[in-house]
Amino acid sequence: MTKDELKIKFESLQEGLSFEEGTEWLTINVDPEGFRNFALVLRNNNELHFDYLFCLTAVDWKTHLSVVYHFSSTVFRHEVVIKVKIEKANPIVDTVCDIWRTAEFHEREAYDLLGVEFVGHPDLRRLFLTPDHEGFPLRKDYEDPINMIKL
Amino acid sequence: MFLKEYFKTIYLTIRSLLKGMKTTGYYFTHQKEIITEQYPEVRPVLAERFKGEVIMPHNEANEHSCTGCQACEIACPNGTIKIVTKNEINAEGKKKKAIDTFVYHLELCTMCNLCVVACPSDAIVMANNYEHSVFDRREFTKVLNKPGSKIMEGIE
Amino acid sequence: MLEELGTNDQGDMIINIGPQHPSTHGVLHLVITLNGETIKKVEPHLGYIHRSIEKMCESLSYRQFIYVTSRMDYLSSHINNHGCALCVEKGLQIEIPARAQVIRVLMDELTRLASHLLWWGALAMDLGAFTPFFYSFREREMINELMEDTCGARLTMNYIVPGGVMMDLHPDFQRKVKEFLRLFKSKIHEYDDLVTGNIIFQNRTKGVGYISREDAISYGCTGPTGRGSGLSCDIRKLYPYEIYDQLQFDEVIETGGDSWARYKVRVGEMVQSMRIIEQLIDNIPEGEFQAKTKAVLKLPKGDFYTRVETARGELGVYIVSEGGSTPYRIKFRSPGFSNLSALDHMSRGGKIGDLMATMGTLDLVIPDIDR
Amino acid sequence: MISLEGLTTLLQTWLQNTLGEPWAFAAESVLVGIAAITLFAFLGLALVYMERKVAALMQIRLGPNRVGPKGIFQTSADTLELVMKEGLTADGADKFLFNLAPFMVMIAAMLVLAPIAFARNFQIWDLSIGVLYVAAVSSVAVIGILMAGWSSNNKYSLLGAMRSAAQIVSYELSAGLSILAIVILTGSLRISDIINSQADGWWIIKGHLPVLIAFIVFLIAVTAETNRAPFDLAEAESELTAGFHTEYSGMKFALFFLAEYVNIFIVCAIGATLFLGGWMPFHIGGWDSFNHVMDFIPSSLWFFGKTMFLIFLIMWFRWTFPRLRVDQLLNLEWKYLLPISMVNLLLVTFMAIMGWHL
Amino acid sequence: MGATSLLILTLAAIVFSAGGILVSKIFVKGSQNAQKGQAYECGVPTVGKTWLQLNVGYYLFALIFLIFDVELVFLYPWATVVKEIGWMAFLDIIIFFFILFLGFLYAHKKGALKWM
Structure with a gap:
């Protein structure tokens, strides 16, 4: 499906979705509460069939965090980008690692570097950093006086 | 039937193993194929574009073409280059910015060539030298403009 | 914590493979649970060489950050640079001159060939055959010399700049590439004799490290790992960039899903890469090798995502721009990271020796995973 | 080249004439001991050098070429280095067994030297059950390996030792069966009898296909028994880092290393003795003038030449093939080598009874 | 030489091995620290005991x-x-x-010849 067709399809599936304009792929902003159900629809709807999660990351927008999911379908070859806006004080979003297995590592990475807590993840630990590390390096307010070198 | 398969497996196994041994045996007997380079005695032929270190060429009159514009310093991703400028009074009596020292930290350099590309007056180039080992790491900090050198005429 | 006991209640042995282990090619650390010699669980511990390239890139300009990405997957550094440059160009909407496109693709394929050659030797070494390593390095050395001629470096070339390539091709480039192809073709039968046709090698890889197509999609396996499971995932075919849509080449797909299938995909890809190089080497268009760009690049506000096919799979470059001269946030979706996540699934039930074959055919490059 | 032929008898007569019976025996004992140690040291240096050169040439490299002409003193320099290294013992190791293991391996290797005939009349002990003795003593080495692996308190070592034990005991069978083929044809277990029976042609030629099969089985089995690639699972470095000798360093490691090469020499010497006639020159039954010419080449040269050829073959295997997986290794033994050598033994028996061998 | 040769060879082996170890003991002046005594496990400290109960499969080979x-x-x-x-x-x-x-055949059917 093309971007416009996808948009129509999504609108028919769920009311009140907020789409982002001017992007290459269809970008949908989703609330963390409804995200898991929405993800299940993405994966299981036969016309959408987004079976391939090819990128999962989070962005620190200083005021809030947004978790960005890039989905693709290996059958229809269409893409969709889902952005979930979460609070910085309470960065909680439901896990999708039982739907897309690759999310298990990507969610651990996002937890490790940006501090996003994925509820229901079986093994949410630090991935790159040591377990006793404090702070989340990819957040904009992260300070590390020893290891960060300002040029 | 079972026996036929059994012997076929043995035959194929032996054949495939002998093929492999033929290849290694070929090289064992053909010593002209040896590719070892005996480094300190035989020096490698380097490509002319090989990026070994940044240098600033000077001509016979001990002149370089660096204007001290700091384009390379800005282009460098690692802070390898530090340019200290001074004001110089040229022949016509005008004040002009010129370099005092062009400091190059070889230990930080990743040979990405961005400074050379950024330089508007082609004052710095990449040299081929690759044998950088020294006993004191402070020797990696180099001053590229030679003492007493001046900017070349006609370069702005 | 079971690890602290060295064993679990079922009497299984917990053993570390890595970080200093001959077959992990770097500092990958796997904690494996063994029952006898059968693997029950593999758990990767990462981060030994994490340099936080994504954070570094946030303070570098759009011209500068490209060189850092060479250090991710150092075996396909040129393709990493290519992906980043494409993403910047997508944001700036620059047209790339035809000559630069051809040069980029040529270098991509040479890099892929070099990477696969190294993988071939290293895989044979993991499985206990030392000699093939030297043969593949002989050929790889020729490619490295080609790179050195044109780019001035052998591994981290930093040859790509936004808008084209940094320098024009070396005048000898075409002649030397043709010479390389001729030599490589005369040697390629040795590869079959020594490894591909070897019965021990086949037995070591066939049926080892199986992953089904569905699981490969779910785990996000791309590149030869995905294609070995019958998943069509070649970005060059699916979402062609540069001039890949005008080239004649096949996407090598095997349906076996085991290490042998992945091996055959990579060996097939070497042949396809040669095919691409042969098509292009005589048809490099004349003209500019770099488009005119501004001195300071500023991407418009928004998100940009590009995908390229590295030697290991799909590399995604995701740039979030706030309109400044540096990226606000960069995410690299590295192929090795997703492929590694499937390692546990692949190696369960196999022997320790199978783990080496699986890891070898996944072609893990640790800096790519740790970034 | 001075021939070793009859050196022992000469020495013995000379010693007895000068010193008298008991002292001559003591002097002989010391001489044998010194000779054995010298042979050990020399074999270690020479075979390691040979291995490195063979590997290098197959891998289109030059190999050692800096220390001495063509690098021949490279291995001596390496030995010196190993001697100068500190021998570490891991904290949790069983110190007694840990230190005993290299001795076990060395003793096992040394003892097998006894019945080997290095040249005509040059043999330490020509015992009547020579072949059985070799088969028995050579498998003592596995105890040393098990000790080393078990006592190291290292998981890789333990796995390596377990693998190597299973491997060596399995391949012992088919090696034994292929040795039996020659025993049937010769009708004697004495090494000198076996060599003398090949005066009119080596068994590998006289024995037709069955002996050839026995030879190939023997070669595969001894490669496995000496833990050589492609059967080097006990020390598979890509899996178990260094297997059973992971924790060994310095001189103790050097002893394992040396024992490995001496073991290779021994099994190849046995192979050369059984199948290729030992020190017996290349003879063809009936061609007396040809045989006479062959006799001019010293017998020790024949022996070492054949042994080196077999060693070269085993090195060739190592630098060509990938390693087998542990279950495939045992499959090969139990599904292929053992049944084949059993059937082959029947064939040899049949041939021997019919008198078809030359 | 007879059976005495076995004694001589055993002695020779012991002299050779012990000699080598002694020579290196004399020449090498080692230092001691906590890391030196650790067992090698790819750079990670070994945890727990190594002498575990091993799978019975290993011993079947010995029996067979x-x-x-x-x-x-x-x-x-x-x-x-x-x-x-x-x-x-x-x-x-x-x-x-x-x-x-x-x-x-019986051993094969019972699976005793399969590696654990």
Whole structure:
């Protein structure tokens, strides 16, 4: 499906979705509460069939965090980008690692570097950093006086 | 039937193993194929574009073409280059910015060539030298403009 | 914590493979649970060489950050640079001159060939055959010399700049590439004799490290790992960039899903890469090798995502721009990271020796995973 | 080249004439001991050098070429280095067994030297059950390996030792069966009898296909028994880092290393003795003038030449093939080598009874 | 030389090994620190005990080997006299191998020859 067709399809599936304009792929902003159900629809709807999660990351927008999911379908070859806006004080979003297995590592990475807590993840630990590390390096307010070198 | 398969497996196994041994045996007997380079005695032929270190060429009159514009310093991703400028009074009596020292930290350099590309007056180039080992790491900090050198005429 | 006991209640042995282990090619650390010699669980511990390239890139300009990405997957550094440059160009909407496109693709394929050659030797070494390593390095050395001629470096070339390539091709480039192809073709039968046709090698890889197509999609396996499971995932075919849509080449797909299938995909890809190089080497268009760009690049506000096919799979470059001269946030979706996540699934039930074959055919490059 | 032929008898007569019976025996004992140690040291240096050169040439490299002409003193320099290294013992190791293991391996290797005939009349002990003795003593080495692996308190070592034990005991069978083929044809277990029976042609030629099969089985089995690639699972470095000798360093490691090469020499010497006639020159039954010419080449040269050829073959295997997986290794033994050598033994028996061998 | 040679060779081996170890003990002045005594496990401290209960599969090989090797030893005296006895020996060995083969099949069927 093309971007416009996808948009129509999504609108028919769920009311009140907020789409982002001017992007290459269809970008949908989703609330963390409804995200898991929405993800299940993405994966299981036969016309959408987004079976391939090819990128999962989070962005620190200083005021809030947004978790960005890039989905693709290996059958229809269409893409969709889902952005979930979460609070910085309470960065909680439901896990999708039982739907897309690759999310298990990507969610651990996002937890490790940006501090996003994925509820229901079986093994949410630090991935790159040591377990006793404090702070989340990819957040904009992260300070590390020893290891960060300002040029 | 079972026996036929059994012997076929043995035959194929032996054949495939002998093929492999033929290849290694070929090289064992053909010593002209040896590719070892005996480094300190035989020096490698380097490509002319090989990026070994940044240098600033000077001509016979001990002149370089660096204007001290700091384009390379800005282009460098690692802070390898530090340019200290001074004001110089040229022949016509005008004040002009010129370099005092062009400091190059070889230990930080990743040979990405961005400074050379950024330089508007082609004052710095990449040299081929690759044998950088020294006993004191402070020797990696180099001053590229030679003492007493001046900017070349006609370069702005 | 079971690890602290060295064993679990079922009497299984917990053993570390890595970080200093001959077959992990770097500092990958796997904690494996063994029952006898059968693997029950593999758990990767990462981060030994994490340099936080994504954070570094946030303070570098759009011209500068490209060189850092060479250090991710150092075996396909040129393709990493290519992906980043494409993403910047997508944001700036620059047209790339035809000559630069051809040069980029040529270098991509040479890099892929070099990477696969190294993988071939290293895989044979993991499985206990030392000699093939030297043969593949002989050929790889020729490619490295080609790179050195044109780019001035052998591994981290930093040859790509936004808008084209940094320098024009070396005048000898075409002649030397043709010479390389001729030599490589005369040697390629040795590869079959020594490894591909070897019965021990086949037995070591066939049926080892199986992953089904569905699981490969779910785990996000791309590149030869995905294609070995019958998943069509070649970005060059699916979402062609540069001039890949005008080239004649096949996407090598095997349906076996085991290490042998992945091996055959990579060996097939070497042949396809040669095919691409042969098509292009005589048809490099004349003209500019770099488009005119501004001195300071500023991407418009928004998100940009590009995908390229590295030697290991799909590399995604995701740039979030706030309109400044540096990226606000960069995410690299590295192929090795997703492929590694499937390692546990692949190696369960196999022997320790199978783990080496699986890891070898996944072609893990640790800096790519740790970034 | 001075021939070793009859050196022992000469020495013995000379010693007895000068010193008298008991002292001559003591002097002989010391001489044998010194000779054995010298042979050990020399074999270690020479075979390691040979291995490195063979590997290098197959891998289109030059190999050692800096220390001495063509690098021949490279291995001596390496030995010196190993001697100068500190021998570490891991904290949790069983110190007694840990230190005993290299001795076990060395003793096992040394003892097998006894019945080997290095040249005509040059043999330490020509015992009547020579072949059985070799088969028995050579498998003592596995105890040393098990000790080393078990006592190291290292998981890789333990796995390596377990693998190597299973491997060596399995391949012992088919090696034994292929040795039996020659025993049937010769009708004697004495090494000198076996060599003398090949005066009119080596068994590998006289024995037709069955002996050839026995030879190939023997070669595969001894490669496995000496833990050589492609059967080097006990020390598979890509899996178990260094297997059973992971924790060994310095001189103790050097002893394992040396024992490995001496073991290779021994099994190849046995192979050369059984199948290729030992020190017996290349003879063809009936061609007396040809045989006479062959006799001019010293017998020790024949022996070492054949042994080196077999060693070269085993090195060739190592630098060509990938390693087998542990279950495939045992499959090969139990599904292929053992049944084949059993059937082959029947064939040899049949041939021997019919008198078809030359 | 006779059986004494075994004693001499054993002594030679011990002298050689002990000599080497002693020489290195004399020359090497080692230092001691906590890391040196650690077992090697790829740079990670070994946790727990290594001497675990191992899978019984490992020991099955030893048992099977024992059975087969004892049978093999029986063959040695037989092998020396095959040519003298003739066809009777051939018949013997066929019966012997048949029984051995049955045992082998049994072990194979029980899965004792599979590596754990």
